[in-house]
Amino acid sequence: MRDTFVLSNRIGKNYVVLSTFISTSIVFLILILLMINSWQVISLSDANLFSSEWAPYKNSFGILPMLYGTVIVTFISLFLAIPLGIATSIFTAEILPEKYRYIVKSVLELLAGIPSIIYGLIGIAFFSIWIQDFFQLQTGRTILTAGILLSIMILPTIITLSDDALRSVPKKYREASKGLGLYQYETIRFNLLPIAKSNIIGAVLLALGRALGETMAVMLVIGSIDEIASPFYNWLTPGQTVTSKLGREIAETSFGSVHFSALIFMGFILLSIVLVFTIIAQHYSKRTERLYE
Amino acid sequence: MSRKTKNTLFKSITCIAVITCFTILLFLFGVIFWNGIPAINLEFISSSSSNFGADGGILYQIIGSVLIVIVSALLSFPIAIGTAIFKSEYLKTPKWQKFSNILIFGLNGIPSVVFGIFGLILFVNILGFGISWFVGSIILGIMMLPTIILTSFQSINSIPTIYRESSLALGLNKWETITKVLLPQGFSGAITGLLIGLARAIGETAPIMFIATAFSGVNLPQGIREPVSTLPTHILALAQQATNPEALQNAWGTSLILIILVMLFSLSALFIRNRQQSLSQL
Amino acid sequence: MKHILTLIFLSFFLNCAQRETINVGGSTTVLPVISNAAESYKETNPNIRIIVNAGGSGVGINQVGEKKLDIGMISRGITEQEKAKYPAINFNPISIGKDAVVPVVSSEIYDAGITTLSLEQIGKIYSGEIRNWKTLGGPDREILCVDKEASRGTRHVFMAAVFGDKEAPAPGADLVLGSNNEEQTALVQSNSAIGMLSNAWLNDDVKGLTIQMPNGDTIEPTLANIINGTFPITRDLVIVTNGAPSGKVQTFVDYVLGEEGQKIVENAGYVRVK
Numbered sequence: 001m002r003d004t005f006v007l008s009n010r011i012g013k014n015y016v017v018l019s020t021f022i023s024t025s026i027v028f029l030i031l032i033l034l035m036i037n038s039w040q041v042i043s044l045s046d047a048n049l050f051s052s053e054w055a056p057y058k059n060s061f062g063i064l065p066m067l068y069g070t071v072i073v074t075f076i077s078l079f080l081a082i083p084l085g086i087a088t089s090i091f092t093a094e095i096l097p098e099k100y101r102y103i104v105k106s107v108l109e110l111l112a113g114i115p116s117i118i119y120g121l122i123g124i125a126f127f128s129i130w131i132q133d134f135f136q137l138q139t140g141r142t143i144l145t146a147g148i149l150l151s152i153m154i155l156p157t158i159i160t161l162s163d164d165a166l167r168s169v170p171k172k173y174r175e176a177s178k179g180l181g182l183y184q185y186e187t188i189r190f191n192l193l194p195i196a197k198s199n200i201i202g203a204v205l206l207a208l209g210r211a212l213g214e215t216m217a218v219m220l221v222i223g224s225i226d227e228i229a230s231p232f233y234n235w236l237t238p239g240q241t242v243t244s245k246l247g248r249e250i251a252e253t254s255f256g257s258v259h260f261s262a263l264i265f266m267g268f269i270l271l272s273i274v275l276v277f278t279i280i281a282q283h284y285s286k287r288t289e290r291l292y293e
Numbered sequence: 294m295s296r297k298t299k300n301t302l303f304k305s306i307t308c309i310a311v312i313t314c315f316t317i318l319l320f321l322f323g324v325i326f327w328n329g330i331p332a333i334n335l336e337f338i339s340s341s342s343s344n345f346g347a348d349g350g351i352l353y354q355i356i357g358s359v360l361i362v363i364v365s366a367l368l369s370f371p372i373a374i375g376t377a378i379f380k381s382e383y384l385k386t387p388k389w390q391k392f393s394n395i396l397i398f399g400l401n402g403i404p405s406v407v408f409g410i411f412g413l414i415l416f417v418n419i420l421g422f423g424i425s426w427f428v429g430s431i432i433l434g435i436m437m438l439p440t441i442i443l444t445s446f447q448s449i450n451s452i453p454t455i456y457r458e459s460s461l462a463l464g465l466n467k468w469e470t471i472t473k474v475l476l477p478q479g480f481s482g483a484i485t486g487l488l489i490g491l492a493r494a495i496g497e498t499a500p501i502m503f504i505a506t507a508f509s510g511v512n513l514p515q516g517i518r519e520p521v522s523t524l525p526t527h528i529l530a531l532a533q534q535a536t537n538p539e540a541l542q543n544a545w546g547t548s549l550i551l552i553i554l555v556m557l558f559s560l561s562a563l564f565i566r567n568r569q570q571s572l573s574q575l
Numbered sequence: 576m577k578h579i580l581t582l583i584f585l586s587f588f589l590n591c592a593q594r595e596t597i598n599v600g601g602s603t604t605v606l607p608v609i610s611n612a613a614e615s616y617k618e619t620n621p622n623i624r625i626i627v628n629a630g631g632s633g634v635g636i637n638q639v640g641e642k643k644l645d646i647g648m649i650s651r652g653i654t655e656q657e658k659a660k661y662p663a664i665n666f667n668p669i670s671i672g673k674d675a676v677v678p679v680v681s682s683e684i685y686d687a688g689i690t691t692l693s694l695e696q697i698g699k700i701y702s703g704e705i706r707n708w709k710t711l712g713g714p715d716r717e718i719l720c721v722d723k724e725a726s727r728g729t730r731h732v733f734m735a736a737v738f739g740d741k742e743a744p745a746p747g748a749d750l751v752l753g754s755n756n757e758e759q760t761a762l763v764q765s766n767s768a769i770g771m772l773s774n775a776w777l778n779d780d781v782k783g784l785t786i787q788m789p790n791g792d793t794i795e796p797t798l799a800n801i802i803n804g805t806f807p808i809t810r811d812l813v814i815v816t817n818g819a820p821s822g823k824v825q826t827f828v829d830y831v832l833g834e835e836g837q838k839i840v841e842n843a844g845y846v847r848v849k
Contacts, residue, residue: 012468016383019375023438024396030403030411037414056725057742087310095307104311106563111318113559114325115496116405117525118548121532122324125541129764138719139750139765152317159314183300206402213404215499216525220532224724224751238750243406243499248753250410251503251630252726254637254660255418267410271403278402279395343614345607345756423643424628509610510599510617510627519596520626530629534756536763536780 027275034268040261047262054226054245056253061262063269065226069143069239070270073218074211076147076235077154082204084151085158092159093166094188105160112156120220123149128221135236141223143239149217154207161203161285165196202285209277212243212270219244242270325548332546341512342522346531347540351547353512357521358554360514361426361505362494365434366487373441374483378471380442381450401439406499408432417504427517429505433497437490441483448482449475485565492558496551498525524551595823600628601635601648602728603754604674604773605812607843609648612831615839623823629754633726639815640664645824647815650674650728650773651741665818671831672812673846675774676733677783677796683766685782689713693787694807698737700769703747708767721761721770722748728810729755733771736808774801775844802846812845 041047041061051062092104127149132140169192177187193200223238226245246267253260294302340350376397384390412432416422452475460470507520508530514521524547531544599609606629613625628634635647640661653666678697680689689711699705700720709715722745723730731741752758755776762768763780770781774796777783783796786807800806820828830836837847 006466009466009468012471013383016375016379019372020379020384020393022372023376023400023442024393026435026438027396027399027403029415030407033411033414034407055744084310084313087307088314091307091311095304107318108314109563110556110559111314111321113492113496113552113555114321115498115525115551115555117496117498117528117532118325118551121528121535121544121548122321124532124535124760126324132764138717138767139761141750141761152321155314155317183296185300185303186296188303209402213402213406215404215406216529220529223749225748226751243404246406246410247499247502248724250413252633252637252724254641255414257660264410264414267407271407274402274404275399278399281402282395282398345610507600507626507628508606510613510625512624515596515624520628533754534760536760537756540756 031268031271031275034264034271037261038265038268040256041258041265044258047258049262049265052228056259056262059258061259061265063242063262063266065228066240066242066245066266067269068228068232069222069241070212070243072143072229072235072239073146073150073222073241074208076144077150077211078204078208080148080151081154081158081207085155085207086162086200088155089159089162089166090188093163094184094192105163108156108159111152112160116153116214116216119149119153120217123217123221131236137236139223139238141221141238143222143229143235143237146218146222146239146241147235149221150211150214153214153217154211157207157210158203161206162196162200165199165203166192168199169195198284202281202283205277205281205284209274209281212274212277215243215247219247224248242266325545325552328542328545329549329552332542333549337543337546338550342509342527342543345509345534345540346527346543347534347537351524351527351543351550354522354524354527354547355550355554356513357426357506357511358495358523358525358551360521361429361501361523362433362491364427364430365432365437365494366491368430369434369437369441369490370483370487373438373486374445374476376438376442377445377449377479377483378475380446382467382471382475397439397442400435404499405436405497408436408500409503412500412504423518424504424507424520425518426505426514426521429501429521429523432500432504433494436497436500437487437494440490440493441486444486444489445479445483448485449479452478481565485562488558488562488565492555492562495558496525496555498529502526502529524554595622596624596626597646597824597827598626598628598644599646599648599814600630600638600644602632602650602812603629603756604650604728604775605648605671605814607775608672608812608836608840608845609646609814609831611843612836612839613827615835616827616830620826623827625827631724631726631753632728632731635815636666639666639817642817645816646820646828649813649815650810651731653815666815667818667820668813668815669820669828669832670811670813670848671836672840672848673801674810674812675796675801675806676729676736676771676808676810677774677777678733678786678808679762679770679772679777679781679783681762681766681768682780682782684708684713684716684769685784687714689784690782691785691787691793693789694737695789697769701737701745701747706747714767716767718747718749719765719768720745720747720749721758721768722751723758723771724751724753727753729771729773732808732810773844774798777844798846811848812840 048060048062052064053060053062128140128145131145173191177191218241222244224240225238226240229237246263250263337350339352341353343349412428416428422428456474457470460474506523506526511522528544528547531540534540610627613627632649632651635649636653636657638644639647700718707717734743735741752761755773758770759776759781762770785793785795787793794800794805801809837849840847
């Protein structure tokens with residue numbers, strides 16, 4: 001009897017070790033596979049990887065237009081979502097009475113539940129037409145449209161995580177400020193925000209990672225032109241992001257071709273950037289340490 | 294500006310921000326419901342699509358979506374629980390905790406389209422599965438892992454040490470302690486994670502669109518190596534014909550059904566989860 | 576719960592043997608024909624399942640090459656490169672219908688008087704030399720030049736006719752889109768666009784241009800002109816198999832080439848081959 005218990009102890013341990021091995025090694029597996037499949041185009045001397053011309057028929061695979069699009073779209077989305085998100089989180093965390101907070105937060109989290117393809121549908125059916133009419137454009141499929149759509153998609157991340165960050169500041173700071181006769185504005189601005197800053201930065205970095213990797217909504221509204229806008233700040237023109245390029249083109253290429261390899265290379269670069277930001281975000285968020293308490 | 298005006302101004306700005314967010318939220322849900330409800334009737338959810346999805350219903354898209362995510366949950370859940378137990382009960386040095394956290398959060402941060410490429414390279418091409426719903430389930434299962442691991446870990450890890458000590462003192466070995474004492478207590482956390490994972494997975498398009506789905510002619514898959522149709526990829530096909538009124542109407546109808554499925558999963562999760570946490574944390 | 580799932584799984588595997596599946600994929604131009612033909616074919620042949628996927632001609636050829644598809648749908652020729660890439664595959668193209676690629680403009684432009692253009696003028700728009708409709712006698716409005724993804728059959732045929740090179744770059748393009756549906760949507764949403772569409776996608780909102788030939792003749796994009804071959808940008812709608820089709824694939828191909836199949840070709844807005 002005792003033996004079977006010992007045995008189950010050993011099997012159990014093997015099971016959890018194996019599970020952990022699987023879940024932690026996938027990141028490496030993905031990185032390695034993308035690296036191997038990018039090698040073909042990296043080793044090609046005349047692929048012009050860091051040029052701005054993407055022309056598979058003459059073996060030119062410049063990824064700059066896609067990188068440009070990704071950077072700009074992400075920038076626009078953060079530019080809009082950070083102030084709006086943080087201001088909202090200040091309201092939900094500090095100004096809103098406690099009893100409504102749970103409801104308001106849950107409702108805002110519903111926003112996060114809308115699948116990105118539905119954002120894409122709304123983008124193509126409404127946003128792109130509004131942008132087209134408002135700016136009197138040839139087409140509403142622009143970099144700006146994608147940026148605005150993306151800002152809405154990352155709002156919930158920023159709001160809920162910043163809200164958590166503010167709430168995790170101990171009560172005594174608020175009481176102390178109150179005792180000093182500070183207004184709520186001053187309490188938040190000079191006491192709470194500096195304390196929560198690190199976690200808020202973590203939240204923004206996490207949102208940044210999501211914005212960089214978002215595919216479907218961007219792909220439907222951005223117009224898919226592999227060009228760097230001229231001048232570069234003219235965001236009312238169509239563009240292309242790494243993700244939209246991958247989404248549109250990967251299925252058209254055949255496995256093992258240089259074209260395929262060039263797309264994988266872009267995927268690899270995107271993945272590396274996102275992983276770096278995720279790790280930095282981890283560093284800023286004190287969430288993990290709280291778990292040990 | 295006096296301190297008082299500043300304070301009022303500040304409060305009004307946050308107020309405006311909240312109102313803006315709620316307006317956006319109302320607009321999005323309003324659009325989906327307003328356009329979706331007229332498209333939905335019994336026939337829509339019980340018949341197969343035809344004519345590029347502009348006619349007919351979405352029965353097989355619903356079945357395909359549900360099939361893919363249920364199987365992905367079945368694949369993901371045991372591995373996630375195992376990892377959570379290992380992290381909570383066996384892994385004690387903070388250094389390794391941190392390292393495993395980086396890997397799990399890293400996995401969580403990987404863009405969905407990269408998962409699609411990964412599946413395309415490894416399963417569809419190298420392992421030769423071809424385009425199949427089961428490959429989609431594997432990929433979505435991998436994407437769910439971090440969420441389930443983290444929620445399960447939190448709930449198992451938060452069980453007070455005294456439980457483990459008493460159980461060991463009663464003569465139970467470590468594994469018995471885990472299965473008889475810790476798991477029953479931590480189960481609700483794991484289920485919450487599973488539901489959140491399902492809510493996310495069912496709406497995913499990019500990871501499955503080139504590895505698991507087909508455009509038309511699919512009904513019930515007859516093996517694990519066949520493609521299915523899913524709700525998100527159906528919306529994708531319909532969104533591209535956004536000026537065809539029938540197609541657009543069906544796109545809204547499909548979106549509404551998808552949102553309802555997502556809400557079913559996430560509201561159940563909200564219901565079960567600890568009120569202090571945020572879904573977005575995971 | 577577990578038992579039910581096991582049962583479902585078992586039934587999948589047991590079912591495998593009973594019904595046969597044909598996998599089809601590729602060009603969105605051929606898609607309506609095959610998709611509709613598959614639907615009606617299945618009514619009389621319930622034991623055959625036909626799974627149809629989109630993706631464009633490039634996908635159709637590549638996946639037949641990789642033996643992932645039984646039938647590839649293509650709306651252009653197979654390039655030498657593609658043949659070279661799959662030396663083991665004996666690509667067997669079968670023509671199932673005829674289509675024209677028509678240069679199209681937004682209805683506002685058409686109504687403003689731009690109804691006829693020469694291939695040279697179209698070429699100048701796509702190369703970026705002409706950027707305003709005023710140059711062509713239309714309203715003073717910038718041209719929204721809509722291009723298609725590089726491997727799309729429609730683009731190959733169009734570029735071959737306009738520039739003499741099916742892979743010609745289009746530096747004047749403002750948008751690059753994929754399927755005929757997506758392109759049509761963009762043309763409808765704009766009031767100053769030019770694009771390329773299969774004849775079957777023309778309607779009141781997207782109007783096909785009459786083409787002026789070098790000798791001064793003008794040729795309208797009508798079915799009659801496509802049938803008699805005078806319209807300059809025509810192509811065959813092709814399905815491609817690896818070697819001559821056999822068994823279940825052959826019966827389906829025969830159906831598409833038969834009277835019922837050809838009626839579907841006609842109803843989809845194309846020209847029948849038989």
